[in-house]
Amino acid sequence: MKRYSAFAIARQALNGHQGWSRAWAAAQPKKKYDVIIVGAGGHGLATAFYLGKNFGIKNVAILEKGWLGGGNTGRNTTIIRSNYLQDPSAAIYEKARSLYETMSQDLNYNVMFSPRGVMMLAQTEHEVRGYKRTAAANAFQGVQTEFIGPQRVKELCPIMNIDGPRYPVLGALWQARGGTARHDAVAWGYARACSDMGMDIIQQCEVTGVRSEGGKVVGVDTSKGAIDCDKLAMVVAGHCSDLAHKAGFRLPVESVALQALVSEPIKPCMDVVVMANTVHGYMSQSDKGEMVIGGGTDAFNNYTQRGSFHHIEETVRALVETFPMISRLKMLRQWGGIVDVTGDRSPILSKTPVEGVFVNCGWGTGGFKAIPGSGWGMAELVAKGQSPLTDAFGLNRFTEGRFIDESVAAGVAH
Numbered sequence: 001m002k003r004y005s006a007f008a009i010a011r012q013a014l015n016g017h018q019g020w021s022r023a024w025a026a027a028q029p030k031k032k033y034d035v036i037i038v039g040a041g042g043h044g045l046a047t048a049f050y051l052g053k054n055f056g057i058k059n060v061a062i063l064e065k066g067w068l069g070g071g072n073t074g075r076n077t078t079i080i081r082s083n084y085l086q087d088p089s090a091a092i093y094e095k096a097r098s099l100y101e102t103m104s105q106d107l108n109y110n111v112m113f114s115p116r117g118v119m120m121l122a123q124t125e126h127e128v129r130g131y132k133r134t135a136a137a138n139a140f141q142g143v144q145t146e147f148i149g150p151q152r153v154k155e156l157c158p159i160m161n162i163d164g165p166r167y168p169v170l171g172a173l174w175q176a177r178g179g180t181a182r183h184d185a186v187a188w189g190y191a192r193a194c195s196d197m198g199m200d201i202i203q204q205c206e207v208t209g210v211r212s213e214g215g216k217v218v219g220v221d222t223s224k225g226a227i228d229c230d231k232l233a234m235v236v237a238g239h240c241s242d243l244a245h246k247a248g249f250r251l252p253v254e255s256v257a258l259q260a261l262v263s264e265p266i267k268p269c270m271d272v273v274v275m276a277n278t279v280h281g282y283m284s285q286s287d288k289g290e291m292v293i294g295g296g297t298d299a300f301n302n303y304t305q306r307g308s309f310h311h312i313e314e315t316v317r318a319l320v321e322t323f324p325m326i327s328r329l330k331m332l333r334q335w336g337g338i339v340d341v342t343g344d345r346s347p348i349l350s351k352t353p354v355e356g357v358f359v360n361c362g363w364g365t366g367g368f369k370a371i372p373g374s375g376w377g378m379a380e381l382v383a384k385g386q387s388p389l390t391d392a393f394g395l396n397r398f399t400e401g402r403f404i405d406e407s408v409a410a411g412v413a414h
């Protein structure tokens, strides 16, 4: 595959850009693979990439029932941060954040990582105490965050009204190296690199059954026929319970719709990401100028990938208090994704009761930021049966009562 570079663009310009090859090949299923990954979202593709890069396992198929990146990976608000409270979370999210720093170079694909800084507003005394505690924990974990006062918040984000009316800004947890990246590009970059390693990305291929013999996986049934494999990784986010059911076990996960919306594009007015958890809303400005606004999850379990009017009203009403200037903006689009939420708001990266079947799910409202770290750890788990990054996130934590409680860090949808 040709490398992307300034010279390549100049060369292609001379022949009318006719010489570019496809970013990834359109593959048909082979009879058997060493590893099958179900789900061509960011986590599935990153798992495949690090299986090839770190462990030399390249006889891999990634099966996707729709189109690559068409699930939550292409529907999120792209916030990247690692300011979590518990040690295992800080480890995997910080690994991911640090991999984002060099992802464009590693994949030779511009993912537009923008470490513009993320702040989580403290608008009650309870939040002030909570975020000071997280900043202290982060210092021990080697994650660079700090608690900043209201004046510094105003300097960093002048369009904010820090005086109220209901909830004055009392400070914020600030992570200067947090930020955003282009979500589609993350999926496309990993896909191109996987295809380049000879892996098969098979779209429009739904896994309809999991076949096992003597308690060990032997293959899957799909809408394109049966395919055999030695190992199977299920990385299907909101559809994980459904797929686990097909494999014969249950997961402690609920699926709900999470929504977001964007405004018309306006001139640059906000160069940080702000999350306001008390009033419940978060906002950043895209490179095109749109204000990207995240809302909450539906209050009932469902599989609907669409937005709803009451969420627009609820989210925008909350944000207008802190950002009065958005009251005059027109909203352009809204959408939804199906997120997979666990009781302790932490993900599951685990072996399962079926030998050779691994599961990666439960990222809920905040898994985009984790994609490279999750892929790194999941690849090690699949290749070696164990990974220090994923050890704490096993399914056994729910039976052993070892919860990784991130309900504060992940309490707002982001």
Ligand SMILES: Cc1cc2nc3c(=O)[nH]c(=O)nc-3n(C[C@H](O)[C@H](O)[C@H](O)COP(=O)(O)OP(=O)(O)OC[C@H]3O[C@@H](n4cnc5c(N)ncnc54)[C@H](O)[C@@H]3O)c2cc1C
Pocket: 038, 039, 040, 041, 042, 043, 044, 063, 064, 065, 066, 067, 068, 069, 070, 071, 072, 073, 074, 075, 076, 077, 078, 079, 080, 205, 206, 207, 208, 235, 236, 237, 238, 239, 243, 258, 259, 260, 294, 335, 336, 337, 338, 339, 363, 364, 365, 366, 367, 368, 369, 370, 413, 414
């Ligand atoms: C509105 C919204 C805003 C968000 N904002 C943020 C944010 O700002 N920051 C952040 O970190 N996270 C955010 N998230 C969460 C983040 O998007 C997800 O956690 C992450 O993208 C999950 O990636 P994934 O690869 O696990 O799943 P997905 O990208 O959903 O990929 C799973 C794939 O599996 C496929 N699939 C399902 N069943 C089958 C089957 N039987 N056979 C074959 N394929 C199948 C699906 O079609 C899908 O493409 C947000 C989510 C939403 C919906």
